[in-house]
Amino acid sequence: MRGYLRVIRAIVWKDLAAELRSREMMSAMLVFALLVVLIFNFALELDVRTRETVTAGVLWVTFAFAGTLGLNRSIAMEKDRGCLDGLLLAPIDRSALYFGKAMSNLLFMLAVEAIILPLYSVLYNVNLFVPGFLLVVLLGSWGYVAVGTLLASMTVQTRTRDVLLPILLFPVVLPVLVPALKASDAYLQGLEMSAIMPWLNLLIAYDVIFTALAFMGFDYIVEE
Amino acid sequence: MIEARKIVKRFGLKPVLRGVDFHVERGEFVALVGPNGAGKTTFLRILASLARPNLGELRVAGFVLPAQAAAVRRSIGVLSHQPLLYGDLTAEENLRFYGKMYAVQDLEGRIGETLHLVGLHRRRRDLVRSFSRGMQQRLAIARATLHEPALLLFDEPHTGLDPDAAAMLDDLLREVAQRGRTIVMTSHDLQRASDLATRVDILSKGKIAASFQRGDIDTQRLLETYRSVTRE
Numbered sequence: 001m002r003g004y005l006r007v008i009r010a011i012v013w014k015d016l017a018a019e020l021r022s023r024e025m026m027s028a029m030l031v032f033a034l035l036v037v038l039i040f041n042f043a044l045e046l047d048v049r050t051r052e053t054v055t056a057g058v059l060w061v062t063f064a065f066a067g068t069l070g071l072n073r074s075i076a077m078e079k080d081r082g083c084l085d086g087l088l089l090a091p092i093d094r095s096a097l098y099f100g101k102a103m104s105n106l107l108f109m110l111a112v113e114a115i116i117l118p119l120y121s122v123l124y125n126v127n128l129f130v131p132g133f134l135l136v137v138l139l140g141s142w143g144y145v146a147v148g149t150l151l152a153s154m155t156v157q158t159r160t161r162d163v164l165l166p167i168l169l170f171p172v173v174l175p176v177l178v179p180a181l182k183a184s185d186a187y188l189q190g191l192e193m194s195a196i197m198p199w200l201n202l203l204i205a206y207d208v209i210f211t212a213l214a215f216m217g218f219d220y221i222v223e224e
Numbered sequence: 225m226i227e228a229r230k231i232v233k234r235f236g237l238k239p240v241l242r243g244v245d246f247h248v249e250r251g252e253f254v255a256l257v258g259p260n261g262a263g264k265t266t267f268l269r270i271l272a273s274l275a276r277p278n279l280g281e282l283r284v285a286g287f288v289l290p291a292q293a294a295a296v297r298r299s300i301g302v303l304s305h306q307p308l309l310y311g312d313l314t315a316e317e318n319l320r321f322y323g324k325m326y327a328v329q330d331l332e333g334r335i336g337e338t339l340h341l342v343g344l345h346r347r348r349r350d351l352v353r354s355f356s357r358g359m360q361q362r363l364a365i366a367r368a369t370l371h372e373p374a375l376l377l378f379d380e381p382h383t384g385l386d387p388d389a390a391a392m393l394d395d396l397l398r399e400v401a402q403r404g405r406t407i408v409m410t411s412h413d414l415q416r417a418s419d420l421a422t423r424v425d426i427l428s429k430g431k432i433a434a435s436f437q438r439g440d441i442d443t444q445r446l447l448e449t450y451r452s453v454t455r456e
Contacts, residue, residue: 003327010324018312021351082306085274086367089308090325091298223276 007092011100015074016107025073029112033066037116041123051124056184059120059128060140060177063113067144068166070108074101075152076161084156088222098149098218105145113137126188132196133187136203140180143207147173150214154221176210179203225250225375225406226271231280233266240266241277242430250374253407255417258427259454264410265304267427268379271408272302285375298326301368304379307360308367311353315344315363318352319370326371338366342396358389365396369405376400378409382416394420414450418443428454 019025040058044051078084078101087097117137121128128134148169155164183199226248233241240263248254258264269275271284273293282289285299302308309318316335323331339345342362352360361381368376378397382390397420401407411417417424418441426434426449433453436446 006324006327010321014310014313014317014321017317018310021312077310081311082304082308083310085302085304085306086308086322087325088274089272089297089300089302090322091294092325 004093004096007096008100008103011087011097012103012107015101015104018077019108025070025077026108026111028073029066029070029108030115032069033062033112033116034119036062036065037120037123052126052188053185055120055124055126055128055188056181059116059137060181060184062116063109063137063141064144064170064173064177066112067105067109067141067148068169070112071105071145071148071152071169072156072162072165074105074108075149075156079156084222094219094222095215097222098153098214101153102145102149102214105149106142109141109145110138113141128188130187133184136180136183136187136200139200139203139207140176140184143176143180143203143210144173146207146210146214147176150210150218150221153218175206176203179206225252225285226408227281227283228271229281231267231270231277231282233263233270233275233277239430241270243280244427244430244432246425246432248406248408250406251404252423253401253421254409254423254425255421256408256410256425256427257412257414257417257450258410260412262427262454263430264427265379268302268377268408268410272300272377273297298371299374301371301373301376302379303361303364303368303376303381305381305383307352307364309352309360309363312351314349314351315339315355315366316348318363319366322367323370328371334370334372338370341369341399342366343392356389357384358386358392361385361389361393362396365393365400369400374406376405376407378407380410380412382411382413390416414446415443418446426450426453 044054078087117128151169151172152165155161155168158164179199179202183196183203186196186199226246228244228246231241231244232239244267256264266275270277270282273289273296276290284296287295289296313321319335319338320331323334328334336345339348342365344359344363344366352363355363382393385393394416409421422438424436424441424446425432434449
């Protein structure tokens with residue numbers, strides 16, 4: 001188990017160190033997310049009450065689109081210089097490789113969210129610092145990168161990976177995005193826990209299912 | 225060290241390897257030469273456990289592939305035309321990362337040793353993206369040998385190198401070979417293959433078509449045989 005965690009830590013450290021120097025992925029994700037939020041801001045000139053009802057939708061659309069850029073770049077970075085072969089040649093459990101990449105992708109996505117949420121709060125005058133909502137953002141982001149990392153590892157082998165990933169990812173990740181969106185909306189509108197719990201449970205269930213599927217399937221996906 | 229029997233590999237309906245028999249003893253330096261599309265890289269990827277053969281039996285470093293792939297991976301080091309290095313990490317950071325993947329003991333000591341071996345110790349804190357192609361290939365050798373594998377698989381390591389860098393790589397390959405490692409190297413370059421290796425095998429039309437031991441290697445005869453077996 002210590003060896004397994006050592007591999008995950010090494011992959012996460014490597015991705016963070018490389019990204020801190022190149023800033024390729026984070027800057028692309030961040031600029032894209034900012035543009036989406038700004039476009040929505042100008043497009044939806046709504047009253048305060050209506051703004052509260054669209055907040056969850058706008059945010060999850062932003063996170064999902066920006067996340068796709070990050071997923072593509074994160075796996076392409078391994079493929080472009082042949083480093084994916086370097087990782088596959090190592091005598092490690094391949095699920096550790098998957099979890100390492102998924103953890104890095106999650107950290108990049110959370111970093112973008114940590115910048116977008118306060119900005120959105122200011123632009124739309126909506127209080128997003130609700131602990132329950134932040135928990136949903138975390139759970140939804142994990143579900144998204146759990147499926148996304150798996151599918152990105154599959155599409156990176158193709159020439160049309162940039163186009164193929166969103167086409168494959170969005171239908172598959174819908175069971176995560178819908179409960180995340182509904183639970184976020186319920187938290188932000190201050191609904192009772194009885195209205196929130198079914199969506200939260202569904203989100204947790206899909207997180208567990210997708211993580212388990214990725215854990216079992218990653219080895220077959222990266223195998224030639 | 226390597227026992228491959230009747231290895232067949234097809235991509236779709238197209239056969240690339242048509243029953244390759246290949247044996248390598250411990251300490252040998254075998255050069256596998258052949259024209260483009262002969263299946264050299266495919267065969268090396270099969271030996272490295274990165275691809276599975278459709279048919280055939282394969283034992284590498286005493287372990288059966290694909291059943292004992294993890295044990296095989298622990299025993300091999302691979303160098304390909306791509307360096308398998310991260311450009312945004314320093315030389316030292318790249319080796320430290322791979323060292324952790326292989327659970328190398330006394331990692332910092334090994335990093336220092338291998339960087340000295342490939343002559344990059346003074347550049348250890350420089351980003352790999354600032355390295356020339358030759359320096360990247362030398363660092364790739366350090367990466368491939370960091371965990372002290374018994375078997376090294378080199379896939380056309382001279383690709384893209386200028387003559388000086390290629391000559392420096394030759395010296396490095398000789399030094400690695402003198403340390404008692406078993407090496408299998410694919411190449412297009414018959415002269416270089418016969419200079420470096422203790423045995424030269426010609427892979428053509430998906431099979432080993434000819435084999436020369438060091439004592440028998442005569443460049444002219446090798447060239448003639450190569451031409452005759454690779455002719456369409």
